[in-house]
Amino acid sequence: MLDIKLLRENKELVEVSLKNRNIKIDLSVILSLDEERRKIIQEVEALKSARNRQSEEIGKLKREKQDASVKMAEVGKINEKISELDGSLAGLEKKLNEALLLLPNIPDKSVPLGKDEKDNTLIRTLGSAPKFSFIPKTHWALGEALDIFDFEKAVKIAASRFVILKKAGAGLERAIVNFMLDVHTKAGFTEIYPPYLVNGRSMQSSGQLPKFADEAYKCSEDDLYLIPTAEVPLTNMHRDEIINEDSLPYLYTSYSACFRREAGSYGKDLKGLIRVHQFDKVELFKFTTPETSFNELESLTLQAEEILKLLKLPYRVIELCTADMGFVAAKTYDLEVWMPGINAYKEISSCSNCTDFQARRANIKFKRKATGKPEFVHTLNGSGLAAGRTMAAIMENYQQENGDVIIPEVLRPYMGGTEKISVGKA
């Protein structure tokens, strides 16, 4: 959420932001709602002030056993006017709030301008793609041959875009998650195991609602939503809190399953583990002060990259342009891993500084020592990494001509020393 004061004082800035994001919203409607609202506030509060003074005098008269009926009648009239104004004020504030909840975060000045994903910037490329003396297979071809994936049974049990992992496939998933958590906790991130179901307020705070309701699985009986990412519960851990400046930054890492309806992605990444309704992810999350958040974004991104480096997977870092960035982000780096079977780079992590956007929605502040005043914190999140896509990348990069898959060295301790998954004996 944006500060309405920012909108009042710097409409221009917000307009440019919307234009760069390729979003059309009429700000003048919002501003006139705000103007009307403030006008009514002044009116109604003057009346309330009068009422309070009168009531005090009525109390005084009654204690002195004098007649107060004239004043009581006066206040009665004031009250009629007050309840009328309060009514229209509530309506205005509701409308204003709904409008504000639909405004995206303002991109940082450093973010490249662009019209679509073609305008994203390549920041760096690391690792070298493996050389194959044969045509590398896709991870789903490998997985079915190894008998560690079963998509058909998953459709029977659930629906399309679900997967069953079997034997060494299930073990590899578990190994990847544990490995990632170990790396991050050793780096000082506190591990959190969050609820997978969250209430509507939490979804609004982190930015999923109201705009992206289509993307979420909802349990309507209970007003609870399956989390699309651990970012949602993590953002809300400190909702409605005022944190001591000295205890910032808070660093969290969290494994969770993630659930996404993938509405509107028909025909995209139909096969394999790239785009499924349920996947595992290890998330990185930070609460920071405003002045440190952009540095913290750099180190958060490096922390996610560390996993790819340790797994020796080739990847590149992309800075998203204004038009390709998510709703809540002010600046985003995507990590894209090389997938030889698909013959493309695929997003495996997205690291964002959300500045005070989520903090304002979630009402998360810290008390600045210098001023003694509360200010909104900054929140940052990043995948560290998406486990399913990591498994896919490992399989495609570590495949052998006969269809076997070598296990990256750092994962072997997590798989009882297994060095490879072999055809016929996974």
Next chain:
RNA sequence: GGAGAGCUGGCCGAGUUGGUCGAAGGCGCUUGACUCGAAAUCAAGUGUGCUCGCAAGGGUACCGCAGGUUCGAAUCCUGCGCUCUCCGCCA
């Protein structure tokens, strides 16, 4: 699921014959005094949002949430939420 108790400021905790209660007191915290320094002691200060104002400051709202009664509610009424205890059921 059934029965009961409770939800007050960073924390603990007064306040339930409605009025001078944004709210006693304690703890904590900040500043100052004392001290070589610390502790102890003493003094003062110490919630948040909105709104008006250049500012100083003013107004208003908030005692779980939403309504209601009343000239006036933390205090009365209704509904909801949450926490705790006991019983039942259960991984």
